[in-house]
Every structure is written in C-alpha cells, then in structure tokens.
Amino acid sequence: MAFTVTILGNSSAKPTPNAHPSAQVVNLNEQYYLVDAGEGVQQQLIRRGINPLRLRAVFISHLHGDHCFGLFPLIATLGLEGKRTPLDIYAPAPMGEILEYHRRYFWDDLPYEVKWHEVRTTEHQIIMENSTLEVWSIPLRHRVPTAGYHFKEKQPGLNVEKYKIEKYGLSIAEIVTAKRGEDVVRDGEVIANEELTYIPYKARSYAYLSDTNYSARAAERVKGVDLLYHETTYSERDAMIAKGRGHSTTHEAAKVAAKAEAKRLIIGHFSSRYKELQQLCDECREIFPETYIASEGTTFSIEQTR
C-alpha cells in the first residue's frame, strides 16, 4: 500500500521562472489528497501524471494567495471535465465566502458540489476520517490563521502467521476470530492471540507544517511522524526577518524535526532570495541529518516497517 508525497510546488510568495508556489499531493493507497493549491496546481498535477478528477479532498493551510490561488481554476476545470461527485475542501474561514463569490461570478453552472469544511486553526483535532486515514489539524503561528495537517494512516488489521494456521489447523472462523484480535478458544484450549497474529506493518504518518514561526507545541503534536514537511523560508542568518514575517529558519525547522523525533525532514517554501538551496539543507543537517530538499517534482515514499 503506497504512501507517498509528491511536491508540485515549493516556492514562497514571489514567482520565479520555473518554480511553482506551494502544492503537494499525498497518495495513500491510490487515494489522492491535495495539500495547498498555489497558482498553476492543475497544470502541475497533469505534468506529474495525476488526473485532477482523482482528488478526494483538498486541504488549504491558510488563505494567502500563494497557497490557494490555484484552487479556483482547478474547481472550474473539474467542472469542464464533468465531475459529478462532491469535492471536499478543508480550509480556514472565510474560504466558504470566497468559494461563494467564485460560484457567483465564475461557476454558477458547476455540475458537482464544492463542500467546504471549516478548519479551526486553534484546534488540534481530527478533521477528516475514512477507513484508512485520519487527518488532524495542527495549529500554526503565522500572520493569518493557519493550520498544518497531519496525515495518519490507520493501524492496519492483524495478519495471522501462515505456519501457525497449519500448526494449529485453524478453521476459517478461527482465522477471522484471530484477525479481530481475540484469542481462539476450542474445547477448553485457549490459543493466545499474540501466538497467532502479527501487525503487518506500523501505521505511517506525514505532517505538513507551513507557514509558521517555530512552534514547540506543533512538534509535540506530530511526535513520531515518519515524514515531516516544515517550511524553511529563511537561512539562519536571516532569523530576524523570519520572526517578523511569521516564518521559520533552517535551524528552527530542524529543531522541530528533532523534537518531534521525525524520521525524515523535507524542507521548502524558500524565499526567492536564496539561489543555493543546498546551503539551506546543510544548515538543517547541522541539527537534523535526515533533511532533504522538497524539490518540485520529487516524490517521497514512506515505506512500510514492522
């Protein structure tokens, strides 16, 4: 079961000739979730071979243009493409009003429903759930109300060891019982569940934290995350600018990763002033060695481990 994050865009507010503003796609078992939607996101999806019709939901961190101006053209295109099922959009207020304005002026004949779900940016809570995934909101510290998103795979069900099936001659009914996590009881004999089953792999997780000042609390809330995206708008030498603008430095991003005991850190949302991104990555690695640049077009895969 795949769990990947593909970077569609990764630059901060000012556009450059080739880099696109913030947008990512999370793919969990071929269910696609869009995380932020900077200008050009629909074209970036197509370039990466992802049909926009496959998106299950969209998560917007905050209502700055470089994180959401691509959403409105995407919604229009999905209409042209004949979408019929609702599109769920998770975003802070007043996204509902903004969508309503767009509906009035640009898509009064949309053939599907755009469903806005308000994300309360001061709350750490489950905002979406299905059979394989929970998504939690993470309060962040930016100039406007902003939420990070924590994608937590649900713990996969128990498997029964094949050789134990043979050893005990388990029936179908007994296998089902074991998979439910219960002991198998037959004629007074009790076979302990732990004797029969194993967890196929540990539930995996991805957290997206952008845009934000350093937040120790956010780190606590994504404790043990497998893959952490943290914005790194500024080099450590520009820490004063970062603080004033509600952004983070390399060292701050790395400290959050360390505090969260993340397995890997990916960084992005770099200010256009930096031409040499490896330097920013190196600064992070001083504190958190497992740091990687979230380059546009890159797909990060979270592997299954037992």
Added chain:
Amino acid sequence: MAFTVTILGNSSAKPTPNAHPSAQVVNLNEQYYLVDAGEGVQQQLIRRGINPLRLRAVFISHLHGDHCFGLFPLIATLGLEGKRTPLDIYAPAPMGEILEYHRRYFWDDLPYEVKWHEVRTTEHQIIMENSTLEVWSIPLRHRVPTAGYHFKEKQPGLNVEKYKIEKYGLSIAEIVTAKRGEDVVRDGEVIANEELTYIPYKARSYAYLSDTNYSARAAERVKGVDLLYHETTYSERDAMIAKGRGHSTTHEAAKVAAKAEAKRLIIGHFSSRYKELQQLCDECREIFPETYIASEGTTFSIEQTR
C-alpha cells in the same frame, strides 16, 4: 520604435501539461500592455524576460477563468514587488466587484491602486489613449459579454527631408513650422509643406479578437489591421460545436482576416482535442494564406513601412 505581440499562453479552457491559457503582451515602444491573463501569466511574463512591474495596463476580453484567473495572483505579486503607481485594468463588468472581493480577502494592504475601467462590450469606442496609442473596444459574440481590443498606433509626426533643409536653408523655426504640417512662408515666398516633409512610417495596428462567433461587423471595425489575432477554437469539420459554444472555426477566422484586409492573421485558443495544430493553420490558409500559429513564446513584430 518596436510594436510587437508576444504570446504568453494560447490554449482554450482545459489545461494541458505545457500550454497555458490565454495571455499576450503588446509592446509599443517599450510600453507593455497585457491582453488577457490566464492562470500562470505572471510566471509566463518572467519566463519571457518581462518584468511585471513594467505593465502599463491590462485588458481582459471577458470573465471566463481561462482569460482572467492569472490576474489576481499577478496583482498580489505586484504588491510584494513594491509597486506604487496605479494599475489600470480594462474589463467588462462585474470585474469591479470581483476585484473588490479579492481586495477584501487577499490584498487589503496593497501598496498601489488597482483602477478598474469598465469596458462596455456592446460599444465600439476608444477606451484608452496616450501619446502613442489608442485602444478601441470591439464588440464580440460569445456566451458572456466579450470585447476584442484594437491597438492603433497614432500616426507619427512629419519629418523634414534633410536635403530640403540644405536646399532651402531652413531655420530651426521653419523646420518646426514644417513639422507641424504648415507651409513655410518667407518674404512672400511660400514653400508647400508637401515639398519639405514626409511621413516617417504608416501608423501600425494590432487587433485581438477572442472569444467569439464569426462577426462580419468586427472584421469591418478592424479594417486594414496589420496583425490580427483571431480565435480558432475549432476545425472547420467541427463547425456545429463552434457555433453552439460561441467560438469560431478556422475558415471563419480566415474569412474575418480576409474581410478586414489584414496583412497577417495569427490563430490560437485551440481546443485541446486537436493534437496537430498545423492542420488548423492549413485550413485557414485555404482562405487566407498569411496565417500563422500564435505559439506560446512567439513574438510577432509589426515592422514600419512607408
């Protein structure tokens, strides 16, 4: 004095991996005018080496997303870039309302003024004028109120032939008189203006007609145009679809060019169903041989002729 048109985007509504929606830049003597602003236009400007701060005005043909969704991110970026002078936007109603709600949600701290000028899409009239240029609105026939734009260079002033200055020993004052178009009178002698002066080159013009059904009246209104852009969304074999959707076919575009006695026709806004664009160009050339594809990134130059 340069008069060029650079194609920034040329596809119709549905996005493709590499083609961008409608946007062009008209450059008259290093004054830049944006014509339509599909998604991604600010990045397309930068890619073509045009600093968005240099734009003098923006002309929007109609309020479909593929012609204007790039305008709002562009306005936001110009704010980040520290623009101070007003940006003039010529567009049909209700663009004023749309800009106002964007102001409310996305750019309440913009450091410059966004000035909307309503274009009445049923009127053929001058909507902008400066020392070198007149821009006229051309009523078009689309599904929503739509205007084309006719960029008419003003007739450059008279020059005085150098050898006539010598021949008649003209004084500075007499040269100024001749340049004004008046005869030179000295001691009862009259030197006719035509004897001394010449028109350095004929005033040039460019017309942008998109999106529209065939309109003979539009052709009449751009009579003698040097360079004509006409949308060609459909091949002649899909004429029925074109008619119903407020678009034109290859032959219709070519007929408008012929009727207008245009010198050159450039075509675009092709439906994504056509993979082979040269075929569309060939269809136009059956009627109007001087037809060219308005490929993204191409600059068409209108040369001076006497």
